[in-house]
Amino acid sequence: MTIDHDGALPVYKQLANLLRGQIERGELRPNRPIPAESRLMQIHEVGRDTVRKAIAILREEGLVIAIQGRGTFVKPKDEAE
Amino acid sequence: MTIDHDGALPVYKQLANLLRGQIERGELRPNRPIPAESRLMQIHEVGRDTVRKAIAILREEGLVIAIQGRGTFVKPKDEAE
DNA sequence: TGGGATTTGTTCGTATGTATC
DNA sequence: TGATACATACGAACAAATCCC
Numbered sequence: 719m720t721i722d723h724d725g726a727l728p729v730y731k732q733l734a735n736l737l738r739g740q741i742e743r744g745e746l747r748p749n750r751p752i753p754a755e756s757r758l759m760q761i762h763e764v765g766r767d768t769v770r771k772a773i774a775i776l777r778e779e780g781l782v783i784a785i786q787g788r789g790t791f792v793k794p795k796d797e798a799e
Numbered sequence: 800m801t802i803d804h805d806g807a808l809p810v811y812k813q814l815a816n817l818l819r820g821q822i823e824r825g826e827l828r829p830n831r832p833i834p835a836e837s838r839l840m841q842i843h844e845v846g847r848d849t850v851r852k853a854i855a856i857l858r859e860e861g862l863v864i865a866i867q868g869r870g871t872f873v874k875p876k877d878e879a880e
Numbered sequence: 881t882g883g884g885a886t887t888t889g890t891t892c893g894t895a896t897g898t899a900t901c
Numbered sequence: 902t903g904a905t906a907c908a909t910a911c912g913a914a915c916a917a918a919t920c921c922c
Contacts, residue, residue, distance in 0.1 A: 835886075835887060835888085836887075836888070837886085837887080851888090851889090865887095865888060865889090866887090866888075867887070867888045867889060868886080868887055868888065868889095869886095869887070869888080870886090870887065870888080871887090871888080
């Protein structure tokens with residue numbers, strides 16, 4: 719799964735969809751951290767702004783929680799709100 | 800030599816150039832530590848992010864080596880690669 | 881043995897500027 | 902005008918390694 723930098727959908731939305739899929743498939747596991755912003759920047763060759771916008775979507779959806787100094791973690795399903 | 804916070808060149812590149820000059824002139828000597836990040840922040844009135852970006856450049860150039868818990872040291876010339 | 885101080889390493893939080901579309 | 906995207910810059914918090922008493 720890759721990012722289409724010239725696609726119709728904005729890159730940050732593509733990245734949010736990609737990460738959501740990894741969470742739903744269990745590739746990113748509950749209570750475990752997702753790759754750091756810096757890693758996601760490297761992996762997907764996007765800027766930090768784009769990474770943070772993508773993660774912001776997942777936060778609004780209640781899928782992840784970001785903790786300063788620690789990382790961003792996948793919420794367990796039963797904690798969804 | 801000072802940092803121009805409103806210059807055309809990014810602050811972290813200016814700082815890298817400044818430190819490189821001090822190394823080349825021997826003001827920062829081989830096998831000796833350069834000032835700690837916290838000191839460089841005070842001296843040049845910049846944030847840690849900027850200091851670390853500047854040092855990252857010097858590391859990539861093989862001019863210094865950073866050791867966690869110890870400091871950042873000027874490499875001897877004959878160890879240059 | 882332990883604890884505190886120092887230093888680099890890592891991570892998220894926030895803001896600004898620039899460029900493009 | 903606004904949304905998208907990247908780069909720069911500073912803050913804050915935590916972690917890990919080292920050093921010293």
